[in-house]
Amino acid sequence: MIFFKKFLKILEYIVLLFLTFNIILYAYCFITPKISINKKQSYYLYDNNNNAIFNDSSKWIKLEDISPYVIQATVSTEDKFFYRHLGFDYMRIFKAAINNITSMSLSEGASTITQQYARNLFLNYDKTWNRKFDEALVAAELETHYTKNEILEGYLNTINYGGVYGIENASWYYFGHSASDLSLAEASMLAGIPQSPANYSPLINSTLAKKRQKSVLKSMYKNNKIDKSELKEAYSTKLKYLGKEHEINLENALYFRDAVLKELDSISSVPKTLIETGELNIYTTLDTKAQEDLENSVKNNMKDSNDNLQVAGLMMNPDNGGVMAMIGGKNYSSSQFNRAISSKRQVGSIMKPILYYSALENGFTSASTFISEKTTFNFSNNQKYMPKNYNDIYANGPITMGAAIAYSDNTYAIKTNLFMGEKNLLNMSKRLGIKSNLKPVPSLALGTGEISMIEMAEAYSSFANMGYKIESHFIDKVLDKDGNILYKYNNVKDSILNSNLTYILSEMLTYTYDQAFIDYSYPTLINLYPKITQKYAIKSGTTDTDMWIIGYNKKSVLAIWNGYDDNKVITSKNGYHKDIWIDTMESYLKQTKKEDNWYNMPKDVVGVMLNPITGTISTNDDKKSKVYYFLKGTEPTDETIDLESVFREEINTTKEN
Numbered sequence: 001m002i003f004f005k006k007f008l009k010i011l012e013y014i015v016l017l018f019l020t021f022n023i024i025l026y027a028y029c030f031i032t033p034k035i036s037i038n039k040k041q042s043y044y045l046y047d048n049n050n051n052a053i054f055n056d057s058s059k060w061i062k063l064e065d066i067s068p069y070v071i072q073a074t075v076s077t078e079d080k081f082f083y084r085h086l087g088f089d090y091m092r093i094f095k096a097a098i099n100n101i102t103s104m105s106l107s108e109g110a111s112t113i114t115q116q117y118a119r120n121l122f123l124n125y126d127k128t129w130n131r132k133f134d135e136a137l138v139a140a141e142l143e144t145h146y147t148k149n150e151i152l153e154g155y156l157n158t159i160n161y162g163g164v165y166g167i168e169n170a171s172w173y174y175f176g177h178s179a180s181d182l183s184l185a186e187a188s189m190l191a192g193i194p195q196s197p198a199n200y201s202p203l204i205n206s207t208l209a210k211k212r213q214k215s216v217l218k219s220m221y222k223n224n225k226i227d228k229s230e231l232k233e234a235y236s237t238k239l240k241y242l243g244k245e246h247e248i249n250l251e252n253a254l255y256f257r258d259a260v261l262k263e264l265d266s267i268s269s270v271p272k273t274l275i276e277t278g279e280l281n282i283y284t285t286l287d288t289k290a291q292e293d294l295e296n297s298v299k300n301n302m303k304d305s306n307d308n309l310q311v312a313g314l315m316m317n318p319d320n321g322g323v324m325a326m327i328g329g330k331n332y333s334s335s336q337f338n339r340a341i342s343s344k345r346q347v348g349s350i351m352k353p354i355l356y357y358s359a360l361e362n363g364f365t366s367a368s369t370f371i372s373e374k375t376t377f378n379f380s381n382n383q384k385y386m387p388k389n390y391n392d393i394y395a396n397g398p399i400t401m402g403a404a405i406a407y408s409d410n411t412y413a414i415k416t417n418l419f420m421g422e423k424n425l426l427n428m429s430k431r432l433g434i435k436s437n438l439k440p441v442p443s444l445a446l447g448t449g450e451i452s453m454i455e456m457a458e459a460y461s462s463f464a465n466m467g468y469k470i471e472s473h474f475i476d477k478v479l480d481k482d483g484n485i486l487y488k489y490n491n492v493k494d495s496i497l498n499s500n501l502t503y504i505l506s507e508m509l510t511y512t513y514d515q516a517f518i519d520y521s522y523p524t525l526i527n528l529y530p531k532i533t534q535k536y537a538i539k540s541g542t543t544d545t546d547m548w549i550i551g552y553n554k555k556s557v558l559a560i561w562n563g564y565d566d567n568k569v570i571t572s573k574n575g576y577h578k579d580i581w582i583d584t585m586e587s588y589l590k591q592t593k594k595e596d597n598w599y600n601m602p603k604d605v606v607g608v609m610l611n612p613i614t615g616t617i618s619t620n621d622d623k624k625s626k627v628y629y630f631l632k633g634t635e636p637t638d639e640t641i642d643l644e645s646v647f648r649e650e651i652n653t654t655k656e657n
Contacts, residue, residue: 043261043264043275043279043280043281043282044279044280044281044282045257045260045282045284045286046281046282046283046284047284047286047287047288048283048284048285048286048287048322048324048476049288050283051288053253053284053286053288054257059157059166059168059169060157060166060168061156061157061166061167061168061178061179061180062153063149063150063152063153063156065178065179065180066153066156066167066179066180066182067179067180067181067182067183067187069182069183069184069186069187069188070156070167070179070182070187070190070191071152071156072187072220072223072225072226073184073187073188073190073191073192073216073217073219073220073225074113074152074155074156074191075113075152075223076216076219076220076222076223076225077191077192077195077215077216077219077220078112078113078116078191078194078195079112079113079114080219080223081112082112082113082114082148082152083148085112113151113152113155114142114143114151114155116155116159116194117142117151117154117155117158118138118141118142119138159194160193160194160197161173161174161190161193161194161197161201162193162197162198162200162201162203162204162333162334164333167179167190170190170193171186171190173242174186174189174190174202174203174241174242175239175240175241175242176242183234183237184226184230184233184234185213185233185234185235185237185239186239188213188216188217188220188234188235189202189209189213189216189239191216192209192212192213192215192216193209193212195212197333198333198334198335200212201333201334202239202241203241203333204331204333204334213234213235214235217231217234217235218231252295252298252327252328252329252331252332253286253291253295254332254336255326255327255328255329255332255336255338255340256284256286256291256323256325256326256474258328258336258338259323259326259338259341259474260282260284260474260475263473263474263475264280264282264475264478267475267478267486267487269486269487270478270486270487271486274480274486279480279481280478280479280480280481280486281478281479281480281481281483282475282478283475283476283477283478283479284474284475284476285317285322285323285324285473285474285475285476286323286324286325286474287315287324287325289588290315290324290325290556290584290588291324291325291326293325293583293584293587293588294313294315294325294326294327294580294584295327296587297579297580297583297584297587298311298313298327298330298576298580300583301576301579301580301583302330302576302580305330305576308564308565308566308568309330309562309563309564309570309574309576310329310330310335310339310562310563310564310565311327311329311330311339311560311561311562311576311577311580312327312328312329312338312339312340312343312453312560312561313325313326313327313340313558313559313560313561313580313584314326314327314340314341314453314454314457314558314559315556315557315558315559315584315588316457316458316461316472316556316557316558317556317557318460318461318462318464318465318470318552318554318556318557319465319470320470320489320491320493321458321461321470321471321472321473321491322472322473322474322476322489323454323472323473323474324556326338326340326341327340328340328341328342337565339453339561340452340453340454340559340561341452341453341454342452343452343453344436344450344451344452345450345451345452345543345545345546345561345563346447346448346449346450346543346545346546347447347449347450347451347456347541347543347546347548348446348447348540348541348542348543348546348547348548349408349410349413349446349447349524349539349540349541349542349548350447350456350539350540350541350548350549350550350559351425351444351445351446351447351449351451351541352405352408352413352445352446352447352539352541353405353460353463353505353509353539354425354428354429354432354459355413355416355417355425355428355445356401356404356405356416356505356508357428357463357497357501357502357505358420358424358425358428359401359416359420360501360504360505361498361501362420362424364401364416365401365630365631365634365635365636366400366401366402366504366507366508366628366629366630367400367401367402367610367615367628367630367636368400368401368615369398369399369400369401369614369615370398370399370404370411370412370415370416371395371396371397371398371399371411372389372394372395372396372397372398372399372404372407372409372411372412373394373395373396373397373411374386374388374392374394374411375387375411375414375415377414377418377442385414385442385443387410387411387413387414387443387446388410389407389408389409389410389411390408390524390542393407393520393521394409394411395409395520395521395613397613397614398614398615399412399613399614399615400610400612400613400614400615400628401416401508402508402511402612402615402626402628403511403517403612403613403615405508405509405511405512405539406511406512406514406517406523406524406612407517407521407522407523407524408512408524408539408540408541410446413445413446414442414443414445414446416445417442417444417445418442422440422441422442422444423440425440425444425445426438426439426440426444429459431469431496432458432459432462432469432496433455433458433459433462433469433471434451434455434456434458434459435455436449436450436451436452436455438451447541447543448543453559453561454472456550456559457472457550457557457559458470458471458472460550460551460552460557460559461552461557462496462497462502463497463502463505463506463537463552464506464537464552464553464554464556464557465493465554466497466499466502466503466599467495467496467497467498467499467502468493468494468495468496468497469493469494469495469496470491470493473489475487475489476488476489477489499602500602500604500605500631501631503599503601503602503605503629504605504629504630504631505537506537506552506599507537507627507629508629509536509537509538509539509551510535510536510537510538511523511612511626512524512525512526512538512539512540513525513526513528513529513532513538514612514626515529516612516624516625516626517612517613517626519612519613519624520613524540525538525540525549525578527578528578528579528582531582531583531586532582532586533586533594534553534585534586534589534592534594534597534598535553535594535597535598536551536552536553536585537551537552537553538550538551538552538581539551540577540578542572542575544569544570545563545564545567545568545569545570546561546562546563546570547561547562547563547570547572547574547575547577548560548561548577549577549578549581551581551585553589553597553598554596554597554598554599555589555592555597556585556588556589558581558584558585560577560578560580560581560584561577562574562575562576562577601629604631604632605629605630605631605632606629606630606631606632606635607627607628607629607630608627608628608629608630608635608636609625609626609627609628610625610626610627610628610636611624611625611626612624612625612626615628615636616636617636617637
């Protein structure tokens with residue numbers, strides 16, 4: 001009995017504390033200024049030819065113009081007590097709290113429509129206690145200063161319908177007409193998406209979407225919004241989906257849009273108040289043709305990919321760092337995570353050109369040789385390292401740097417890295433603008449470091465523009481509604497590389513698809529040769545979990561990646577990256593002349609005909625020969641530059657039989 005009385009006393013204090021908290025919360029919200037609800041989208045985006053690509057201002061629709069079915073389906077499914085509570089459904093919160101405490105996580109939520117709208121307006125989606133507190137405060141502010149219908153209108157115009165935001169946008173995207181004309185079947189399908197956009201979009205998973213639609217219809221029935229016959233008719237209606245936007249036909253350009261808005265938020269000269277409420281004209285670096293070519297190439301080459309294999313792609317203007325095209329994933333509706341700029345992966349052999357440029361600066365030439373053979377490298381503390389070539393194929397003799405690039409020889413790369421000292425590659429990476437945390441270890445030469453795609457594109461741009469460091473960006477300029485320039489990108493380029501050496505490196509990177517190197521092995525990109533009509537410097541790279549290709553000419557740098565988000569092992573059968581790369585570049589440069597896209601040989605560079613593999617001066621007995629390029633005065637006369645004997649004196653290695 002005493003225990004029961006104590007329990008009631010504690011419960012009384014909890015209730016009193018709860019009521020006091022709510023009184024203080026709503027009193028505070030009442031006396032604070034009214035927060036602004038941004039009913040009108042604040043930006044107009046233009047491509048690099050000043051053509052409008054995103055204009056969201058026309059997509060806001062008033063609540064009275066939205067189909068009643070949408071309103072009924074949304075309230076019944078998301079928050080059936082919406083018109084009764086003051087922003088919070090305490091019974092749902094209590095149940096969710098019990099479940100979260102039991103599971104020791106924040107996996108279950110109980111957000112009302114008001115809370116979800118608060119999050120859409122001002123907050124992020126992190127599942128933390130701080131964010132939930134901020135969400136509660138903003139929700140209370142909304143409930144204090146706005147009517148239920150105003151809140152619901154804002155919610156419906158901002159919620160995520162599978163990568164498409166707002167009911168009007170979604171209606172045009174999925175069904176090709178306004179939200180005012182949505183039928184019960186259409187409305188119930190759309191209303192089910194926001195709970196899990198990546199799963200319930202009918203374009204992503206039609207089975208799950210149909211189950212979710214049935215759940216929505218049942219909720220409407222339980223809340224007396226429809227009868228049984230309407231439920232059955234709506235559920236049995238076969239819906240046809242357009243899967244495209246009313247004004248935008250570049251589906252995955254939404255990744256680009258998100259990157260633009262993120263960059264906009266970081267520009268100090270553009271007031272945050274204008275971003276939220278003003279009408280900004282944002283002129284971007286997007287090349288619509290490049291974006292279209294990239295999207296079509298991904299779509300055509302990955303049409304048979306039915307698993308969770310992901311893709312990312314980024315094309316950059318090497319002259320100024322402007323991102324011309326970008327895809328952050330296979331399907332924006334399925335996942336808005338941008339793998340081109342936000343993901344860091346092991347880059348594999350696309351790291352090697354950075355190594356070899358550094359080698360050229362340190363006295364190597366394109367014909368410098370190491371022996372390509374299975375080798376164990378012995379280090380202190382009895383540590384050993386034995387890199388392997390693809391398919392365990394070696395020349396078992398001396399090969400040049402040019403051949404090492406063509407075959408992506410790992411032994412040559414490790415020897416080069418150790419010969420110069422591991423910190424050399426690390427310092428060169430930093431000079432090229434790579435900010436990722438890399439370690440000066442032998443295997444860095446094989447790309448074991450994790451680097452983002454946009455960082456690699458910036459680094460390769462310095463090769464493509466013959467030696468200048470650039471900064472990647474998505475925005476050229478920002479104007480207010482009156483035409484005043486609030487921001488303009490300042491293209492400042494610092495000379496960081498030797499143009500003669502970048503030319504020599506670029507020529508060696510054409511060996512990756514050169515038939516002259518078909519010998520004891522095949523060049524790594526020889527399969528692309530039949531498709532190639534332009535001249536490109538290209539390098540591919542493969543790890544257990546990642547497949548890369550990156551290449552360039554004067555006009556553009558393009559990087560493509562394939563892999564799994566969960567780091568599942570990937571095989572050559574899974575990769576589409578090479579075909580995506582060449583199809584995109586060939587399509588983009590189709591109308592341009594080959595000679596306009598490649599480099600003129602600098603006056604301080606000379607070409608010499610050599611044996612492609614050994615680097616000896618070409619003779620009449622050689623079945624094949626290849627032009628190698630050198631700084632004047634460093635070209636070979638009758639012998640190759642043999643570094644092997646010096647290397648063996650300095651580095652302890654063991655030849656593997």
